[in-house]
Amino acid sequence: LSSNQEGQTPRLCDSREGGRSLCSPVMRGNRAEALVYVTLGCTLLLPMAAPQAANTGAPECPCIAPDSPLVAQAAEQFAIMGVPGYGLAGECRAYDKDLAFSSCVGALESDCPGGEKCYCFEEWCYVDPATCSMDRDKCRETGGTLGVDGNVYCREREWEESTIIKDRTGNSTARSYYSYGTCGGLNTYGTTRVSEPVAGRHLKIKIVSSYYWSFQDSSVDPRAPQWLGWTGVLNKALEDGFLRFSPAVNITLDDSWSTASSRKKFSSSSWTACVLDVAVGNCDMCIGDFWITPQRMNLANFLTPFGNDNFYLIAPAGEPDESLGATLQKPFLPFSDSLWGVTLSFLIFSAVVMMVTDGHNVDDYHNQNIVSKVWKSLYFSFAGYVQGGSANLPASVPGRLATVGFGFFVLITVASYTANLATILVTKGSAAGLVSAEDAVEKGVKICCSVVIEAQLRSLFPTAQFVFAESTGDVPRMISKGECGAAIMQETGISNMHTGQYNTRDCGLADEGEVFKSDEEATCVRDNAGNPVTDRDCWLVKTGGLIMSVPLSVPVRSDLVQSLSWSMRKTLSDGKVDAYKAQFSQTLPPSSCTGDGVSLVESIENPLDNLRLPVTSMLGTTLISIGIMCIALMLSFVEIYTGKTVQQIAGCSKEEDIPFAEGTQAKKGTRRALMPSAGGSKRNLMAGA
Numbered sequence: 017l018s019s020n021q022e023g024q025t026p027r028l029c030d031s032r033e034g035g036r037s038l039c040s041p042v043m044r045g046n047r048a049e050a051l052v053y054v055t056l057g058c059t060l061l062l063p064m065a066a067p068q069a070a071n072t073g074a075p076e077c078p079c080i081a082p083d084s085p086l087v088a089q090a091a092e093q094f095a096i097m098g099v100p101g102y103g104l105a106g107e108c109r110a111y112d113k114d115l116a117f118s119s120c121v122g123a124l125e126s127d128c129p130g131g132e133k134c135y136c137f138e139e140w141c142y143v144d145p146a147t148c149s150m151d152r153d154k155c156r157e158t159g160g161t162l163g164v165d166g167n168v169y170c171r172e173r174e175w176e177e178s179t180i181i182k183d184r185t186g187n188s189t190a191r192s193y194y195s196y197g198t199c200g201g202l203n204t205y206g207t208t209r210v211s212e213p214v215a216g217r218h219l220k221i222k223i224v225s226s227y228y229w230s231f232q233d234s235s236v237d238p239r240a241p242q243w244l245g246w247t248g249v250l251n252k253a254l255e256d257g258f259l260r261f262s263p264a265v266n267i268t269l270d271d272s273w274s275t276a277s278s279r280k281k282f283s284s285s286s287w288t289a290c291v292l293d294v295a296v297g298n299c300d301m302c303i304g305d306f307w308i309t310p311q312r313m314n315l316a317n318f319l320t321p322f323g324n325d326n327f328y329l330i331a332p333a334g335e336p337d338e339s340l341g342a343t344l345q346k347p348f349l350p351f352s353d354s355l356w357g358v359t360l361s362f363l364i365f366s367a368v369v370m371m372v373t374d375g376h377n378v379d380d381y382h383n384q385n386i387v388s389k390v391w392k393s394l395y396f397s398f399a400g401y402v403q404g405g406s407a408n409l410p411a412s413v414p415g416r417l418a419t420v421g422f423g424f425f426v427l428i429t430v431a432s433y434t435a436n437l438a439t440i441l442v443t444k445g446s447a448a449g450l451v452s453a454e455d456a457v458e459k460g461v462k463i464c465c466s467v468v469i470e471a472q473l474r475s476l477f478p479t480a481q482f483v484f485a486e487s488t489g490d491v492p493r494m495i496s497k498g499e500c501g502a503a504i505m506q507e508t509g510i511s512n513m514h515t516g517q518y519n520t521r522d523c524g525l526a527d528e529g530e531v532f533k534s535d536e537e538a539t540c541v542r543d544n545a546g547n548p549v550t551d552r553d554c555w556l557v558k559t560g561g562l563i564m565s566v567p568l569s570v571p572v573r574s575d576l577v578q579s580l581s582w583s584m585r586k587t588l589s590d591g592k593v594d595a596y597k598a599q600f601s602q603t604l605p606p607s608s609c610t611g612d613g614v615s616l617v618e619s620i621e622n623p624l625d626n627l628r629l630p631v632t633s634m635l636g637t638t639l640i641s642i643g644i645m646c647i648a649l650m651l652s653f654v655e656i657y658t659g660k661t662v663q664q665i666a667g668c669s670k671e672e673d674i675p676f677a678e679g680t681q682a683k684k685g686t687r688r689a690l691m692p693s694a695g696g697s698k699r700n701l702m703a704g705a
């Protein structure tokens with residue numbers, strides 16, 4: 017196109033005529049520019065116009081064509097059922113979205129993941145199970161390696177047989193197979209392959225009483241008689257999982273716990289022995305809050321963890337054996353070092369401002385020597401801060417305004433200091449002077465703990481002196497006997513200890529007379545009626561932060577772990593485990609201890625004792641105050657000995673600058689009387705002097 021005049025209609029321009037271009041160089045430039053724009057436009061528009069390639073599944077498990085014989089009968093049935101072509105597009109699609117046939121009308125994608133209708137939004141297609149399964153022989157024949165991409169025979173995708181036609185029409189010949197995995201989707205719809213190993217099966221289960229996880233009730237629940245009166249968080253959660261399978265899982269309960277043969281191999285832990293019982297087939301599952309440890313994982317598989325046990329250091333309660341430095345540091349703990357630095361800087365700045373704005377006030381600065389005024393201003397600033405108000409009486413307006421600013425700073429900081437100091441002083445000393453497990457290891461304290469977690473603790477504290485117990489319930493008794501000075505226990509164990517369950521257990525062993533021959537040997541403590549007390553172990557308290565966290569689960573046969581873990585995950589995601597925890601926590605006995613080493617009974621009988629500050633809480637403050645006063649006494653003795661004031665000795669003031677009483681003379685061994693300034697001190701007048 018060309019046009020040599022503005023406003024003319026563009027005309028076609030022949031490229032050559034008689035070897036000469038019919039277009040001017042300008043026209044040729046315009047033509048080149050137009051060609052660039054056209055080319056660029058085509059480049060940008062072509063990808064937009066080109067249709068996206070359909071997702072036909074993974075190479076090792078492709079979607080089958082709509083006319084495949086594998087789905088011919090299914091296609092006929094779907095047409096009869098009113099959903100012709102259901103899933104038969106030969107590509108990955110979310111076929112169930114907004115489809116009433118799949119109960120997906122009104123389903124919300126925002127509820128996913130975790131919602132019951134998430135399958136409505138997942139892509140899937142029909143597949144050939146023979147293609148989707150790994151062919152080991154052909155993989156090797158074609159030079160492939162199992163599990164490596166690039167060879168369709170060496171990898172596989174999960175698939176399931178569809179039961180929707182059989183369930184709705186009774187036709188069992190129209191078979192079809194589908195896969196979410198080949199489309200990159202998650203199968204939350206079909207559970208056939210998951211439920212097949214356990215559906216309708218009888219499980220032989222061993223069980224033991226433990227906290228609120230599992231315990232035996234006084235009566236049998238008629239809705240679940242197979243549990244023989246056993247209930248708890250785990251019983252309810254597992255029962256919910258068993259009912260997810262069709263037909264439901266049945267159980268045979270065995271409360272004899274681990275077998276004698278397994279205990280011979282693991283004499284230090286009956287719980288680990290029960291894990292061995294699962295591994296060798298003596299039972300299918302052991303119910304209890306098992307710690308998942310490396311040793312146990314080498315024996316058997318575990319379900320998806322349903323919780324964690326957090327471990328802490330416990331030690332005898334009492335005031336810590338603080339060093340002199342720590343005692344003197346206590347009054348300064350309410351503020352950080354940086355905040356003390358800011359406070360000190362402000363007080364020095366305030367002293368300078370006081371001197372500049374009110375230094376000519378002879379009542380406060382009767383000695384007008386510059387050095388004397390500097391020291392006097394520092395005194396006013398620091399004395400005012402510790403007194404909680406101004407220590408001088410400014411005469412000028414600038415000086416009074418500066419006092420207002422100083423007073424505001426004192427008001428806020430002193431209030432904050434007082435609040436934090438009260439909290440620190442009321443806080444009891446850390447247990448036995450130990451602040452953490454690291455502190456106990458460094459001090460060489462022997463630490464009791466369960467032998468089951470030996471490997472984990474050895475890796476955390478390789479230099480620690482551990483004393484291992486067969487059961488967590490043995491730990492309080494071992495500390496009482498002096499076998500160790502502290503212990504590492506889980507929170508549930510600490511709770512059992514402070515509700516008196518371990519003392520009740522020890523008293524029971526003493527009554528049996530097999531393990532212990534007397535109450536003293538078992539460290540059993542009884543009340544006047546002969547019943548075990550519940551506050552025996554209140555003197556053992558938790559101290560320091562979290563040491564480690566160990567997951568909790570139950571051991572199960574290897575061929576059942578996938579199915580039962582799936583049901584446990586469903587129960588967890590539904591929030592039922594948390595609901596059962598809240599429900600059964602109400603059945604736990606209340607703690608008999610206050611948490612700071614005091615029996616709850618004693619605390620109720622003497623409610624004010626815990627609020628009273630011990631003498632050690634004010635020891636640091638007292639020592640610092642005494643130290644300052646001792647310095648004042650020493651300076652007074654110096655003044656008496658020399659017969660001069662400290663200002664004279666330091667060279668800050670001359671004798672005529674100091675208002676001595678008339679008729680007095682400087683004499684060693686005495687001090688001369690001081691009089692107020694000639695104009696009369698406002699401070700003395702206000703005090704009635």
